[in-house]
Amino acid sequence: MSGGLFLQSLILGVLLGGLYALMAAGLTLYFGVMRVVMIAHAAFLVLAGYLAWFFTTRTGLDPILSLAVTVPAFFVLGVGIRRLLITRLKPATMTMMSVLLTFALALVIEGLLGFTFTGVQRRIRTGYSSANFEIFGAQVAVVKLIAFVLAVVALGSLWFVLKKTSLGQALRATIQHREAAELVGIDTDKVAGYGFGIGLATAAVGGTALALDATIYPSLHWHWIGPMMAIIVVGGLGSIPGAAMAAMALGIIHAFLQVPLGATWAQTVFYVALFGTLMVRPQGFFGGRLAQRF
């Protein structure tokens, strides 16, 4: 591999890793707060992508502006979904049954998207779709950088909420030990609802970032849910910093493996990492045991 290609692959890996981190953040948050495996997370990403595309084609404005509507809407939707659907599941079988429930949710979203927007692949066209600038001989795509910045801002805000606000403190307490949190007066039910809402709000940002630089179609979410699940397992279920680091590492490895292995085999890196983690360190590589996270 030449020096130029090495640097180019590294830049692409970092930019993609940031996007993967944002897309996986919500997924690990749901699990942390409520032990819910949210298969429909990727479908919500695609839904957000469609809303951004629809917004841009209708108004002609920049797709990022659609976040002003989709982020609060997804938050409310998340709180609603938890309140109306997730809480109906028995706590003892929550994790397993949530897979079935959210699988159904994913199918419903896919079906509605297909019904509303047809199966045609859509792509957002912006003035900066193909813009780039050079850095040490490697090219940086403006649109990928924007997606990366969106990811950094969203994850930074998430970190700020979790670490610096009383809601964040309550969320972390709920993640660490639900009963103990209740004993000190935290309304864990309400907090978990907000946690779910925040998770879905990250999907609004992630989906918009994704749609900035790729075609979207209703069944696209099946393509993403696998790698995202692998990322949160490698990162340690429930750990947002873990998911971010795993996403970055796998994004970079993926970019580098494409050179010798080609696109077909390089994508197996996520699953190889998943199996490897489950065999060697089932609790994940980053973030430690669930009770000590954040």
Next chain:
Amino acid sequence: MSRRRQVGTRRTTVACATLGCAALALAACGDGDAESGDDTIEIGISLPLTGDFSEPGEGVRRGYELWAEMVNEEGGLLGRRVELNILDDQSNADRVVADYEALISQDEVDLVFGPFSSRLVLASARVVDEYGMLFVEPAGASEEIFEAGYDNLFYAAPAVADDHYNYLFDYIMEMPEEERPDSVAYASMDDPLAQGTAYGLKDKLEEAGIETVADEVYPPNTTEFSGIAAQLAEADADLLVGGTQYQDAVNLIVAVQQLDYQPRMAAFSTAPTLPEFSEALGDDVEGILAPTGYSAAADYPTNAEFVERIAERYDGRIPSEDEANAFTTGQVVQAAVEAVGCAEQGECQQKLIDWLHENTVDTVVGPLSWDEAGRPDSAHFIQQHVDGEPEIVLPEDQATADFIDVKPEW
């Protein structure tokens, strides 16, 4: 989790209502519930209306539906009303097999038409062959299909995948040595049709001594092309050849643009022949080459009427290769049915097959005849986007614009 969508059309009823057609067809409208009785010919089709191939799949559907509408306006096939029974296979090779199995054995359709794309034709051809039915298909150009040796299969287009770029190859060879591209990069979907076109050209160029500097293959569901683009940019070939369908070509081109790789010539299969292509990429399509089995401007009998009817029915749309090849499929089957005088399962199918092996059919893509394995024996036009419009540039006697030797930057 049945996600199958039945999209079977009762097109005649609509056609009758809106066009107020002749007494014969009115009689057919009258008895309403006729499914596949003696007065109808039911044609079974499975198409990728959702998933990877939904874009071209819809095009094929438009072509089939227009053909059926036009046949019914003329009083049907052998005096029987044509009904299409279209299932959605979701671009899935397992599903397409199940679809044809169901259409032939359960729905007992009288005839079948092929699905879109080699990958799905390859999967379905075996089933259709087992039932001994005539299988004319609009989009299975890859060599694998013909090598399987089905004698019931006919490809309703001018040329097989390997030969799509023949005119371009000849043109490159005739260029003065200093202008001729001396390195080529290939990026191709792991799909028989897409790869067949790119590798057909690759084999010929390599034999002629033009160096291959990159050869990337990606899975059909790929949407992230930056890694592949990085390697193409690194190789910096004079000619970039994409063995593409639709969305992969658009994503690949944008990814290549982002890395500022500017090849002197660029050729992609399928995508540039679709009107959606320039909608997605805007001015950046200028100079992009593509093989196409169809030209709306070509002077073949029935072509002008076909172009006019597509525009009328679909909002001013200019027909693409998908609509044209689907329509051609209809024309080929129609010619055989009318010549032989039957359309049902059983012995009739072999008669139709035998007739097509011995005759030439006039279609919107020109006169077609086939070899033993169903390979058509004509060649593809080469299309190029000139001043934002897809124009035919090769062969020169059919050209509607001059070939742009050095592609403007994208």
